[in-house]
Amino acid sequence: MDQAVLILIKPDGLKKSLTGNILTRLSETKLEIVAAKMVRVSKELAEDHYRHLKDKPFFDEIIKYLRGELHDRKKVMALVYWGNDAIKKCRDLAGSTNPEEAESTSIRGSYGRITTGGVYENVIHVSSNDSEAEREIKLWFSPDEIIVDLYATKNIVQKEFKNRVWA
Numbered sequence: 001m002d003q004a005v006l007i008l009i010k011p012d013g014l015k016k017s018l019t020g021n022i023l024t025r026l027s028e029t030k031l032e033i034v035a036a037k038m039v040r041v042s043k044e045l046a047e048d049h050y051r052h053l054k055d056k057p058f059f060d061e062i063i064k065y066l067r068g069e070l071h072d073r074k075k076v077m078a079l080v081y082w083g084n085d086a087i088k089k090c091r092d093l094a095g096s097t098n099p100e101e102a103e104s105t106s107i108r109g110s111y112g113r114i115t116t117g118g119v120y121e122n123v124i125h126v127s128s129n130d131s132e133a134e135r136e137i138k139l140w141f142s143p144d145e146i147i148v149d150l151y152a153t154k155n156i157v158q159k160e161f162k163n164r165v166w167a
């Protein structure tokens with residue numbers, strides 16, 4: 001079944017110059033990249049992304065982590081991969097959430113670590129199921145940033161809409 005999945009290269013992955021390695025590993029899946037961009041992550045976006053973990057003791061730390069406050073790299077690379085069985089293929093390549101338990105050849109097993117503060121710095125995010133993928137993709141991307149039509153859209157006319165354009 002064709003599926004979409006949100007991948008984030010987290011600030012530790014960018015700081016460690018792992019973008020190329022990670023994209024090469026993901027290309028083994030033969031999935032198609034249908035969206036990609038660099039994002040400066042707001043507190044609101046980070047909290048919405050991890051809202052299912054709001055009650056966890058590590059919530060505040062993973063918000064800081066995703067925003068780049070632990071790495072002096074305030075950016076994340078966001079991508080949407082699309083194709084057959086995309087979620088399982090990408091999660092298998094990523095490995096377990098805890099990088100010390102992840103298979104040593106997986107992305108997280110190869111490049112992740114646990115900080116002294118206890119955060120699992122595991123280099124990438126991968127959506128874990130279809131509904132999570134849909135929610136996350138809609139959170140990180142607008143319809144026009146994705147080159148295929150993944151979900152239903154509607155047209156709205158926005159009056160007095162302020163938009164920044166090139167000067």
Ligand code: IDP
Binds near residue numbers: 118120121
């Ligand atoms: P996932 O990223 O494998 O889907 P989630 O449970 O959704 O795992 O957790 C989101 C992120 O929060 C993880 O990728 C990891 O960075 C961090 N995290 C999850 N569980 C723990 C934990 O028990 N201790 C520290 N950090 C954690």
Ligand code: MG
Binds near residue numbers: 126127128
């Ligand atoms: Mg998750």
